[in-house]
Amino acid sequence: MTQRRDFIKKSLIGSAGMAIGGMGFSAKSYGSIIGANERINVAIVGIRARGVSHINAWCEMKTSHNVRLKTLCDTDEQFFEARSKTVFEKTGIKPLTEWDMRKVLDDKEIDAVSFATPNHWHALGTIWACQAGKHVYVEKPASHNIWEGRKMIEASRKYNKRIQVGFQNRSIPNVMEAIKFLHDGGIGNIHMARGLCIKPRDSFGIAKDSTPPSTLHYDRWLGPAPHRAYNEKRGHYNWHWFWDTGNGDTGNQGPHQFDIARWGLNKNEHPVSVFSSGGIYGIDRTQCEQETPNTQITIAKYNDGKILEFETRGRYSNAESGLGIKIGNIFYGSDGYLEIDGDTWKAYRKQEKVPFAGSKVIGSTEVASLTGSNNTEHFVNFLDAIKSGKDETLHCDINEGHYSSAVPFLANISYRLGRELKFMGDYEKFANDPEADTMLSRRYRSPYVIPSEV
Structure with missing residues (x-):
């Protein structure tokens, strides 16, 4: 051994x-x-x-x-x-x-x-x-x-x-192909990337605090999060919708599309400003204890002026673009635009209505044959x-993953504070904003503490 x-x-x-x-x-x-x-x-x-x-x-x-x-x-x-x-x-x-x-x-x-x-x-x-x-x-x-x-x-x-x-x-060949097409100038100079998370979710209800089930090691499940009484509505999966354990749908499904957007923009850096606004709409707030928004719009701007725009819609909604995107991305360039919906992409030249380029393999079944039935690639x-x-x-690599995860985190800080934020990426601090800086980390519950020196 x-x-x-x-x-x-x-x-x-x-x-x-x-x-x-x-x-x-x-x-x-x-x-x-x-x-x-x-x-x-x-x-x-x-x-x-x-x-x-x-x-x-x-x-x-x-x-x-x-x-x-x-x-x-x-x-x-x-x-x-x-x-x-x-x-x-x-x-x-x-x-x-x-x-x-x-x-x-x-x-x-x-x-x-x-x-x-x-x-x-x-x-x-x-x-x-x-x-x-x-x-x-x-x-x-x-x-x-x-x-x-x-x-x-x-x-x-x-x-x-x-x-x-x-x-x-x-690691999906069609998405990799689309990004290469963008980086090679396929639609000219890209000035904006848009991400979409249109994912209607109903209220998950409310429940009284109770005793954890005998199978659950509750203190370990909480880990770094503050201690609170067990509640079944804040546990399995619903943890996404509470700030102590999750990041809402902007930080749940959203990171995938934030990642594609940043990748397509070829931005290996943090944005310099972020503004995000929204709320919880379409559900009875007295019958749901959700903390994170189900509707949220984010605009992040990079140092050269390029824009990453993201929208979360957690209630009933139409799709967008020629591909009917609900979970996907659209890129806008000087010579046209490009749409990515899952494993499928199409590029349009200027105001033309027929795509001039796109993926050759379309459909989840065919993609499964490329990446393995469980997307193992x-x-x-x-x-x-x-x-x-x-x-x-x-x-x-974790460096790439960090940059793509940081944008929705910044969006959520802006949403929670209700204002635009200026970010100094080289220092990973906000500009003259100690209140926002406190939200870059959290208070850790002993012994589940991440040390300053790892």
Whole structure:
């Protein structure tokens, strides 16, 4: 076992760059060769909702990339039996189950940890994993606030661990093609990117505080968040709509489209100003305790004047654009505009109504054939980066994930304060605005504290 881990840690990380170049292999092809001989042991933390997709993806790679899904971890033990059964049926191996993440991280056999926890656990779990010598795949948004994202970058670099953020569009061939088209000047000089999250959601109701179910380790579930009494309406999935644990739909579905927008604009920097406004509309506020807005408009401006515009509509609405986009992006350039809806894109020249360029493969079924039935390509890319030992192998390294997650975080701060904000990206501070600065981080509940020095 020591030989195997030494091989991964020393041989791959220490000298893979020269070996790959000398043999003429790409990082991906080299990763496939190593994957055929050296097993990667994976643990998943958070197995309820998005965690199911992680389970399916890692199980699918059992043979093709010699992945062993060794451990399932969740603070709610009610999911262990069903999820373990899924893993056994797909791989023939029964995984270990554990509610205590720290015990998973203490396992020397685990090479990588796949996080699908609530947002408020992303950063601390990732940092702990890096400190324990594990590589990390973490869902979007990368963190719960901007300060945490910076600490994650520092942990990745200090402990030489790869962190892939789950912006899966970065590994979808059609989306990659569309972005290249934009960067190559396909619609001229881009001056604005628009993102859309039209996702109607009904009220989830209210409930009285109560005793946590016996299967739930509630203190651990709260983790870094302030202590409060258990309430079933603030738990599973509904945590998205409360500031202590989530970031609303602008910070839930939104980060995917913020990421595509920033990527298409080719902005590897923070915006210099952000304004966001909205509210909770169309539901009876006396029958729902939601804190985050279901309707929100954001305008972020970069130093050169380019605009990133985003809209969240959580009630009934029409779609937009020729593709009928509800979840997607539109880019506006000097010579035309381009639409991206999932895996499909079309470009229009000036005022013409017929697209002059676009994706050749259209439809989720065909995309599945390209990326795997569980869209495993982003996970495969993560494995390639582990084996190459190079952050640049990642399609969405933590640095990229941080910049894309920061924009919706800035939007939410502007929304909560009710005013436009000026941001100094080089310092990750607001300009002469100590009130806004306090919202770049949070107060952490002991012992779930992210230290200044990771």
